[in-house]
Amino acid sequence: MADEQVEVRFLPVASPEAASLGVRSAPALVVNRKLSAYGQLEREEILELINQAKPSRLGIILTKPPGGEAASALGTAAEALAWGDQACIFCLSDGVLAACRNQHGPTAEQLETVLRRGGEVLVSAPHLRAGGLSPERLVPGAVAVEEALDVLVDRVMEEWDKVMVL
Amino acid sequence: MADENQTAEECPECVIDLSKLKNRPRGPASFSVLILLARGTYGRYDDGYSAIQVGNAVLASEGDATLVLLEDGVYFALREQDPVGIGYANNAGFIRDFLDLGGRVVAVRSALAARGLEPEDLFEGVEPVPLAQVARELARHDVAVTF
Amino acid sequence: MKTLTVLLNRGPFVSEYADLALKVALKAREKGYAVNLYCYIDGVWAPHVKADKPYENAGRLLREAMARGVEVKVCARCAESRDVTPEDTLPGIPQVGLFDFINWLKSSDQVLTFTG
Numbered sequence: 001m002a003d004e005q006v007e008v009r010f011l012p013v014a015s016p017e018a019a020s021l022g023v024r025s026a027p028a029l030v031v032n033r034k035l036s037a038y039g040q041l042e043r044e045e046i047l048e049l050i051n052q053a054k055p056s057r058l059g060i061i062l063t064k065p066p067g068g069e070a071a072s073a074l075g076t077a078a079e080a081l082a083w084g085d086q087a088c089i090f091c092l093s094d095g096v097l098a099a100c101r102n103q104h105g106p107t108a109e110q111l112e113t114v115l116r117r118g119g120e121v122l123v124s125a126p127h128l129r130a131g132g133l134s135p136e137r138l139v140p141g142a143v144a145v146e147e148a149l150d151v152l153v154d155r156v157m158e159e160w161d162k163v164m165v166l
Numbered sequence: 167m168a169d170e171n172q173t174a175e176e177c178p179e180c181v182i183d184l185s186k187l188k189n190r191p192r193g194p195a196s197f198s199v200l201i202l203l204a205r206g207t208y209g210r211y212d213d214g215y216s217a218i219q220v221g222n223a224v225l226a227s228e229g230d231a232t233l234v235l236l237e238d239g240v241y242f243a244l245r246e247q248d249p250v251g252i253g254y255a256n257n258a259g260f261i262r263d264f265l266d267l268g269g270r271v272v273a274v275r276s277a278l279a280a281r282g283l284e285p286e287d288l289f290e291g292v293e294p295v296p297l298a299q300v301a302r303e304l305a306r307h308d309v310a311v312t313f
Numbered sequence: 314m315k316t317l318t319v320l321l322n323r324g325p326f327v328s329e330y331a332d333l334a335l336k337v338a339l340k341a342r343e344k345g346y347a348v349n350l351y352c353y354i355d356g357v358w359a360p361h362v363k364a365d366k367p368y369e370n371a372g373r374l375l376r377e378a379m380a381r382g383v384e385v386k387v388c389a390r391c392a393e394s395r396d397v398t399p400e401d402t403l404p405g406i407p408q409v410g411l412f413d414f415i416n417w418l419k420s421s422d423q424v425l426t427f428t429g
Contacts, residue, residue: 020299022232022270022306035306056305063333063429068237069204072274072297080301087301093329149340156423157315157346164202164310165426197419212354213428216322216391223411229419309418311320312426 007032008050033083057086059160061152062095066107070098073166074110081117088120088160090152091142096127101139108139115141122155124148187226188266198230200307202300206235206242208249214242217313218260225267232303233264235273235292239313240281243273243288258289265291272299316347318421320414321356322428325371330427331359335374337425342381349421350378351414352387352406354428357395360387360402375403386413 011018013026021028021035028038029049034056036049058080062073077087089111091099098107099121115121121142128135128144135144145151156163201221205213217233224231235242242257249256265271272295273288285294304310319338323330334356338348352359362372379385389408392398399408418424 019293020295021302034302058301058304061425063330063427068277069429072204072236072277072300075297076300076304079296079298080305083298083301085301085305093333149336153317153337153340153344153346156425157317157341157344160423162304162307162310163423163425164200164304165312165428166202166204199418212391213322216354219411220414223415224418227412227415227419229415309318309421309424310426311418311424312428313322 006050013038055085056080056161057088057159059088059090059155059163061090061092061163061165062098063093064166065094065097066103066105068106069166070095071106071110073164074098074107074114076164077119078110078113078117081114081119086119087114088122088155089114090155091121091123091127092148092152093124093127096123096131096133099123099139099142100133100137111139111142115139122148122151188263192268193228195230196228197224197309198232198307199224200303200310201231201233202310202312203233203235203239203242204237205313206239208247208252208254210238211254213313214239214257215260217242217311218257218264220311220313221264221269222260222267225264225269230268230307231264232270232272232307234300234303235271236277236297236300237274238277238281240273240277240283240288243271243292244283245287245289261289265289272303274300314345314347315422316349316420317341318349318351318417318424320424320426320428321350321352321359322354322426324355324358325362328429330429331356331371332369332374334425334427335359335371335378337427338378338383339374339381342378342383348378348383349417350375350383350385351417352385352391353414354388354391355395357387357392357397360385360406361397363403372403379403379405388414 009030011028025039029036080087125144125146203217221231271292275294319334321334325331341348359371385406387408
């Protein structure tokens with residue numbers, strides 16, 4: 001962390017930002033725009049929390065075809081990227097359909113945003129093949145992964161800080 | 167659940183009666199769980215029902231829990247829900263228990279708007295939030311489960 | 314050893330979720346992680362698939378997962394409401410209350426849900 005910029009703020013409980021972060025008692029310690037703790041803290045605790053502050057690596061596993069849930073999954077990733085976190089979308093099962101090109105609508109728009117903001121989009125190649133789709137069908141930037149479950153488990157257990165599945 | 171007539175008293179292992187827990191002093195949580203609900207209608211009864219049971223069990227176990235309502239999950243928090251006419255038990259009591267115990271319920275604003283719903287249609291205490299909040303909640307909870 | 318808990322909310326055959334949950338569990342075991350599988354809602358039907366079949370099925374994957382050390386539990390209330398008794402399912406799978414699952418959530422490094 002020594003060579004990284006760290007933004008540290010204490011929010012009063014009545015502020016809109018504190019409310020959006022789920023703060024329950026003042027003051028709230030916010031490091032790099034993320035709530036680290038709230039209430040009375042010792043100096044050492046504050047220093048440790050600041051030391052721990054870093055962007056989260058979020059994994060979002062998508063198993064649904066284009067539609068509401070797919071758009072929400074991709075939108076969540078897009079917002080995380082805008083917030084400074086890292087985000088990877090892993091398309092499995094029918095989720096691979098959301099990564100195919102020449103589509104229109106909210107899912108396609110959110111996917112484009114994720115890629116434009118530097119998000120990673122990995123797609124299960126066996127599921128693509130199962131549906132009669134080749135990797136050439138993917139939007140530019142999405143990557144077909146042959147050993148999909150092998151890579152997925154590595155990401156979940158060793159690389160991502162937090163993971164959700166939609 | 168197929169058996170909607172079974173009460174909490176008949177199945178204490180599974181359905182949590184939280185009335186006794188509401189007044190206890192609450193210390194710092196040792197773990198936190200994010201619960202995502204994308205199917206909150208009575209047409210998909212067991213998903214919402216099971217999601218709120220997990221939430222209340224987390225709170226009863228001294229954990230922090232946040233229920234995120236996205237897509238059709240937002241229907242779960244409609245304040246005037248009344249499924250008696252279709253033969254199902256009402257989830258409202260479980261939702262109030264969850265809120266009373268310190269659980270947070272957030273509903274994605276764009277999902278509400280897309281369904282013609284207003285924040286006033288929801289139970290008091292449910293917070294309308296932008297989709298960005300889902301990413302923030304994911305980052306600040308230990309684990310996430312989906313219904 | 315890191316621990317993965319897999320939550321399965323859907324039954325076999327009607328979708329890929331049960332197979333996916335079990336294949337992920339097996340892959341995680343292969344890589345040396347401790348793995349738990351909680352069968353919830355219609356997920357309680359997965360252990361009901363017991364007999365050998367001439368095609369891939371969740372029952373075979375579940376037997377393999379258990380043989381390789383995946384710990385499996387079934388929600389007692391979900392099972393009871395569907396009349397899925399311990400005698401109906403693969404042996405060695407306890408039917409338990411929800412707090413067993415909460416304890417798994419507490420002690421896991423990561424949790425994955427398969428539902429839809």
